[in-house]
Amino acid sequence: MEIKAEKCRVVMLVYPLQGHINPMLQLANILYSKGISIIIAYPSDFNPLNPSNHPEFTYLPLKAADVCGLEITNVVDGVGGIIGFTAVLNKIYKEPFEKSVQELMENDNENEGKRGKIRCIIYDVFMYFAQSVADQFKIPGISLRTSCAATILGITATHNPGCNLPVHVPIECLLQVPELQALELDNIAKHLKKTIPKLSYEIKAEITTAFNKSTAIIVNTVGFLEWAAINKAQEYFKASIYPIGPFHKYAENPTNSNSVLKEDTGCIAWLNQHPPRSVLYVSFGSLASMSEKDLLETALGLAQSNQPFLWVVRPRMILGGRDWAEILPSDVIEKINEMGLVVGWAPQRQVLGHSSIGGFWTHCGWNSTIEGICEGLPMICRPFFGDQFWNVKYISKVWKIGMELEGEIERENVERIVREVMVGEEGGEMRKRALELKDEVELCYKEGGTTYTYINQLVDLITSF
Numbered sequence: 001m002e003i004k005a006e007k008c009r010v011v012m013l014v015y016p017l018q019g020h021i022n023p024m025l026q027l028a029n030i031l032y033s034k035g036i037s038i039i040i041a042y043p044s045d046f047n048p049l050n051p052s053n054h055p056e057f058t059y060l061p062l063k064a065a066d067v068c069g070l071e072i073t074n075v076v077d078g079v080g081g082i083i084g085f086t087a088v089l090n091k092i093y094k095e096p097f098e099k100s101v102q103e104l105m106e107n108d109n110e111n112e113g114k115r116g117k118i119r120c121i122i123y124d125v126f127m128y129f130a131q132s133v134a135d136q137f138k139i140p141g142i143s144l145r146t147s148c149a150a151t152i153l154g155i156t157a158t159h160n161p162g163c164n165l166p167v168h169v170p171i172e173c174l175l176q177v178p179e180l181q182a183l184e185l186d187n188i189a190k191h192l193k194k195t196i197p198k199l200s201y202e203i204k205a206e207i208t209t210a211f212n213k214s215t216a217i218i219v220n221t222v223g224f225l226e227w228a229a230i231n232k233a234q235e236y237f238k239a240s241i242y243p244i245g246p247f248h249k250y251a252e253n254p255t256n257s258n259s260v261l262k263e264d265t266g267c268i269a270w271l272n273q274h275p276p277r278s279v280l281y282v283s284f285g286s287l288a289s290m291s292e293k294d295l296l297e298t299a300l301g302l303a304q305s306n307q308p309f310l311w312v313v314r315p316r317m318i319l320g321g322r323d324w325a326e327i328l329p330s331d332v333i334e335k336i337n338e339m340g341l342v343v344g345w346a347p348q349r350q351v352l353g354h355s356s357i358g359g360f361w362t363h364c365g366w367n368s369t370i371e372g373i374c375e376g377l378p379m380i381c382r383p384f385f386g387d388q389f390w391n392v393k394y395i396s397k398v399w400k401i402g403m404e405l406e407g408e409i410e411r412e413n414v415e416r417i418v419r420e421v422m423v424g425e426e427g428g429e430m431r432k433r434a435l436e437l438k439d440e441v442e443l444c445y446k447e448g449g450t451t452y453t454y455i456n457q458l459v460d461l462i463t464s465f
């Protein structure tokens with residue numbers, strides 16, 4: 001890859017949950033591949049990074065004076081936990097981050113910029129306080145949205161009228177865009193009004209303010225997948241939007257792990273024993289949790305489907321805290337072991353790229369969505385919270401590469417949808433479309449593609465600061 005940016009350093013601030021750590025470090029890989037020196041700032045009190053995974057970067061661990069009683073194990077089952085977590089992180093890490101950036105800048109002055117000066121701060125927009133730190137030191141702030149571009153609009157469109165937002169996109173305006181109609185934003189807005197707490201509106205206002213003040217907005221999406229949303233967002237925000245996904249395909253070594261949980265790599269040997277495109281991979285990401293009843297119905301449906309499957313059941317994923325092997329009756333466990341394998345955490349990108357995988361049952365987290373698309377996999381979609389309700393509509397209604405498992409989880413429905421997606425007639429069209437989409441995405445990150453071009457433009461922007 002062309003080295004464009006020697007003697008150029010950037011600070012990148014991580015939001016410490018798995019679905020955010022991965023894209024930030026993947027983005028760091030991309031910029032590093034262009035010659036930019038990377039300083040990774042991360043909260044060291046929650047899911048601390050392991051610098052030996054990426055010794056090519058410099059690390060800036062941030063320590064909070066007081067973690068306000070927060071524990072990472074409480075940040076489960078999405079929205080409730082994440083909102084409080086985000087609010088506290090933004091409070092407790094501002095000061096340590098300010099101090100660290102100040103020291104870096106002072107060092108720069110002492111060294112007369114020999115190592116290249118700090119050009120900008122790139123921050124996960126969930127760490128919105130970073131924009132005010134960038135403003136304070138008069139360097140550009142660039143926000144990263146780790147989910148789809150449509151959520152940039154969604155964050156402002158589903159606001160509370162009581163909140164004073166610097167940018168407000170009326171939901172009616174989005175409903176006029178045909179590609180966005182399929183996302184059923186009005187339903188999402190109604191649902192959110194009923195379910196999310198006041199604090200989340202305050203956070204949305206902070207995030208919108210950060211987007212509004214940032215010099216550029218980076219999104220881990222691919223232009224053609226979301227032009228309608230990207231163009232609409234561009235009408236409202238003055239910062240240029242850079243859709244430079246899929247991050248993980250551009251510069252990452254697929255065996256390079258950023259996992260917080262220990263990966264069970266033994267599952268690769270198990271996959272090796274299966275014919276091409278025969279195994280269903282089942283994973284609900286890093287935060288979603290399910291009831292014991294849903295676990296049982298899922299297990300029975302998978303076993304009855306007669307399709308081999310690899311299923312990730314994280315420690316503490318089941319509400320109530322019991323382990324899956326304690327909950328399921330022994331005859332069900334026996335059935336599971338006949339057809340499938342259950343692991344606590346998988347090397348997901350390696351698994352999805354394995355030739356034996358033929359389908360992906362996903363919670364529709366954005367990273368999983370993008371990773372599944374890149375491997376040409378048809379999907380079974382079961383969203384749990386937040387942006388997953390947007391992503392599911394993209395997958396099933398816009399790109400038509402998956403089916404939503406709606407209603408209660410019942411073994412018969414699970415069995416039916418698994419068969420349909422893996423070997424069914426209706427699923428055939430979806431399987432074909434998924435492979436076509438993979439090829440289309442590949443063109444985007446190859447020379448001349450939109451991602452390729454936007455990455456070069458982004459590097460030009462950073463080096464111009």
Ligand code: UDX
Binds near residue numbers: 019022346348388
């Ligand atoms: C959540 C939201 O759902 C997501 O949309 C948002 O952008 C980030 O926060 P999460 O539940 O973690 O994310 O899901 P996802 O976005 O799919 O990220 C999970 C990451 O963990 C993926 O990169 C996936 O490859 C990885 N993973 C998951 C593993 O490495 N092993 C596993 O067993 C499961």
